[in-house]
Amino acid sequence: MKPLPLNSIIHGDCIEILKSLPENSVDLIFADPPYNLQLSKDLYRPNMTKVDAVDDNWDQFENFSEYDEFTRQWLSASRRVLKETGTIWVIGTYHNIYRVGALMQDLGFWFLNDIVWIKSNPMPNFRGVRFTNAHETMIWAQKHKGAKYTFNHQSMKKLNDDSRENGLQMRSDWNLNLVTGKHRIRSNGVKAHSTQKPEALLYRIIMASSNAGDVILDPFFESGTTGAVAKRLGRNWIGIERDKKYIKVAQKRVDSVQEADREAMDVEKRKQARVPFGALLENGTLQPGQILYFAKNGAKAKILSNGHIRCGDLTGSIHGVAKSLMNGAPANGWDVWFYKDEHGKKILIDTLREKILSKG
Numbered sequence: 019m020k021p022l023p024l025n026s027i028i029h030g031d032c033i034e035i036l037k038s039l040p041e042n043s044v045d046l047i048f049a050d051p052p053y054n055l056q057l058s059k060d061l062y063r064p065n066m067t068k069v070d071a072v073d074d075n076w077d078q079f080e081n082f083s084e085y086d087e088f089t090r091q092w093l094s095a096s097r098r099v100l101k102e103t104g105t106i107w108v109i110g111t112y113h114n115i116y117r118v119g120a121l122m123q124d125l126g127f128w129f130l131n132d133i134v135w136i137k138s139n140p141m142p143n144f145r146g147v148r149f150t151n152a153h154e155t156m157i158w159a160q161k162h163k164g165a166k167y168t169f170n171h172q173s174m175k176k177l178n179d180d181s182r183e184n185g186l187q188m189r190s191d192w193n194l195n196l197v198t199g200k201h202r203i204r205s206n207g208v209k210a211h212s213t214q215k216p217e218a219l220l221y222r223i224i225m226a227s228s229n230a231g232d233v234i235l236d237p238f239f240e241s242g243t244t245g246a247v248a249k250r251l252g253r254n255w256i257g258i259e260r261d262k263k264y265i266k267v268a269q270k271r272v273d274s275v276q277e278a279d280r281e282a283m284d285v286e287k288r289k290q291a292r293v294p295f296g297a298l299l300e301n302g303t304l305q306p307g308q309i310l311y312f313a314k315n316g317a318k319a320k321i322l323s324n325g326h327i328r329c330g331d332l333t334g335s336i337h338g339v340a341k342s343l344m345n346g347a348p349a350n351g352w353d354v355w356f357y358k359d360e361h362g363k364k365i366l367i368d369t370l371r372e373k374i375l376s377k378g
């Protein structure tokens with residue numbers, strides 16, 4: 019088996035190429051597969067200009083079962099190359115995302131989120147026979163249920179709202195513009211790709227679910243959005259693309275990107291500054307016997323004097339009890355337990371930890 023061809027675009031069919039790469043070697047996959055739009059006729063605007071729809075050869079499948087077989091194959095080849103701690107993002111529309119999602123679950127992927135990308139500037143439904151189709155869906159899944167995986171919670175909070183010292187938890191609905199104007203990659207003055215994704219979308223995905231130096235693979239590289247943003251953020255990248263004419267354009271695009279320096283990337287450091295929950299008892303911020311409230315299902319726990327908590331039959335750390343309440347899914351207790359302040363308002367305990375951290 020060859021070593022990973024880091025920071026390069028490989029020409030070929032992604033299923034074959036993925037099979038030739040070492041298993042358990044990739045940290046993150048972003049996949050923007052064919053949509054199977056099944057467009058049978060040209061689309062026209064009311065002024066009779068033709069709509070530039072996705073009618074490329076790569077999006078033609080005979081029927082659903084041919085599309086499903088293709089999807090099953092590239093998904094299982096992707097799963098093989100993912101590290102045990104790896105995660106995958108797949109983006110799609112109503113045409114394909116439900117089929118893709120079911121196959122992912124059949125293959126053993128465990129869903130972490132589905133994110134809705136709301137397009138601030140969508141194309142109208144020209145014939146006026148349906149709603150404006152204004153979003154795409156992204157499934158974020160891990161290779162194995164319960165495995166450790168990367169989620170840069172602190173960075174996401176800060177990217178989401180910098181008016182608060184500690185940011186604000188990011189939601190699963192993302193409002194981002196479609197790529198237009200000067201951001202569109204052109205070849206001889208003509209739009210080179212019909213499905214180029216916004217860099218802002220990849221920026222969030224890569225910041226959320228990878229660290230500097232990680233390996234990010236995109237099996238449907240096209241204009242190279244994933245490679246361009248990965249390089250900008252100091253990650254290694256691998257692109258696979260079947261169409262030679264796209265490779266040239268994508269290579270030029272990635273080459274023009276300036277890689278960020280390491281210092282600018284080292285933003286999750288504070289995670290290492292561990293604060294034990296018991297420190298909040300020692301400094302009197304919380305009291306033994308006080309009640310904590312779980313984020314879901316109304317569960318409550320009593321704080322014990324040794325920094326553990328008790329919730330019914332469960333006794334353990336804030337993380338351990340949360341994990342049990344979430345049927346074994348990994349949990350960061352700081353993000354799921356609330357205390358009540360003097361006005362009876364529920365506040366996340368993480369805000370107390372943040373105060374300790376900011377005081378050094």
Ligand SMILES: C[S@@+](CC[C@H](N)C(=O)[O-])C[C@H]1O[C@@H](n2cnc3c(N)ncnc32)[C@H](O)[C@@H]1O
Binds near residue numbers: 050214237240258260
């Ligand atoms: C939806 S586009 C990806 C767009 C990309 N995310 C971007 O921002 O530019 C899908 C791409 O996958 C490529 N493709 C389709 N089937 C493929 C296959 N079996 N192996 C490799 N590439 C494939 C197509 O040529 C097309 O460039």
